[in-house]
């Protein structure tokens with residue numbers, strides 16, 4: 001009970017103090033706004049990239065083309081051999097005439113070109129579509145399949161995903177460096193804001209000591225002030241993030257440029273992300289003010 | 300009953316100045332005690348040792364059974380809650396009114412508004428400022444400001460009231476009123492009062508226990524009524 005009364009008093013004092021030291025408070029808050037906006041962006045991008053690269057990976061299929069010299073028995077044998085590989089989940093056979101039909105349906109140009117082919121002259125190959133259990137080992141599995149007799153070429157879409165992930169990792173590193181630098185700068189500004197508050201309230205602090213306020217009661221208002229700065233600084237980024245993401249999501253209809261890259265649904269993702277951003281803001285404020293209190297408020 | 304005891308207390312400041320030498324003093328519960336002496340004789344140091352603003356270099360200080368010199372920094376606030384402290388410069392919050400200044404002492408302990416109100420009103424009544432609740436320190440005379448400070452000091456019912464030259468900024472009439480207020484609190488509430496002063500007139504008039512310091516030494520310890528004006 002006492003704790004909550006002291007806390008209530010501290011929150012009230014903190015808002016007053018932010019008003020009093022407005023210039024420096026504003027500098028701290030601005031810095032927090034920029035930092036948290038970048039953190040918010042990073043969260044949105046990294047979560048989306050993670051999400052769609054997972055989605056892409058789930059769809060990864062090994063396509064094995066069967067040599068045209070293979071006869072029915074060879075085909076059966078190849079299928080059995082593929083199925084025997086540990087990492088293989090399922091094998092689907094696609095007849096070359098079936099593939100031809102699909103391609104002709106898809107595109108008129110194909111239709112004209114392929115229209116003259118018959119079962120004998122069709123140059124396409126029978127294929128096996130193979131799903132794997134462990135996506136990380138897809139490369140090994142592909143190599144194993146490739147070494148089977150009557151299998152000519154093996155393809156899977158690893159390259160694209162890998163490239164995307166590599167690009168993203170670079171972006172992520174840049175973002176981390178930027179965020180760390182900004183967090184440090186924010187901490188510096190908060191330490192100085194709270195230092196100013198401590199100095200401007202020296203008299204009050206000395207009276208508090210005199211009348212028997214505990215160290216906790218003396219320090220709490222300043223720590224709370226840092227947290228309030230962090231909280232105020234998180235309001236704009238959180239709104240920008242929620243509004244911005246909904247707009248983006250609706251504008252692009254939930255996907256980015258192609259059907260392959262699906263955006264994460266705004267709910268509940270964006271609200272969780274908002275809470276994370278707000279908590280980071282409050283924590284940065286708390287650490288900054290905690291440092292200032294340890295350094296400038298000797299008790 | 301003995302309330303305060305200084306046993307062979309020496310205080311040497313970090314800069315090498317020795318403010319008190321081997322001091323032995325005893326103060327009874329309910330006592331009204333003046334501490335007198337010239338400037339720099341160690342009067343303020345004596346009070347600072349009592350409220351644990353300073354620690355003795357040697358010796359022992361016992362206050363109501365508590366070894367003050369052994370008290371850890373983090374526990375000093377527990378001692379302060381049992382004390383009332385008053386200074387020459389009042390030390391009020393300029394942006395808070397009379398009521399808020401007195402309530403402040405209880406607020407920082409986390410007491411509720413409901414608990415605070417009757418205590419503040421009682422303390423302000425005792426110092427005769429119940430009609431000035433909403434005035435700000437700047438609107439009050441020096442004597443009235445000191446009454447606010449005294450109200451704040453007694454609002455938590457302390458066992459000991461320490462006053463370091465509380466009349467130092469006041470004219471003789473106001474000074475006498477303040478001393479009489481302190482004597483009143485001492486008599487009515489039973490609070491032990493230690494008052495540092497160099498106002499001979501007050502000390503002569505009151506005929507109380509007087510501890511006289513000279514250059515950091517105990518010059519003389521006069522029992523109640525024993526003090527006669529001397530040049531220190």
Ligand SMILES: Nc1ncnc2c1ncn2[C@@H]1O[C@H](COP(=O)(O)OP(=O)(O)O)[C@@H](O)[C@H]1O
Nearest residue numbers: 312314316318337338339340341342343344345
């Ligand atoms: N914080 C301090 N640091 C160093 N010396 C001090 C300090 N406070 C007081 N002194 C010295 O101790 C002596 C006693 O001071 P003080 O107790 O304030 O005397 P009084 O209150 O009787 O005038 C003086 O010589 C003073 O200069």
Ligand SMILES: [Mg+2]
Nearest residue numbers: 342343344463
């Ligand atoms: Mg003094």
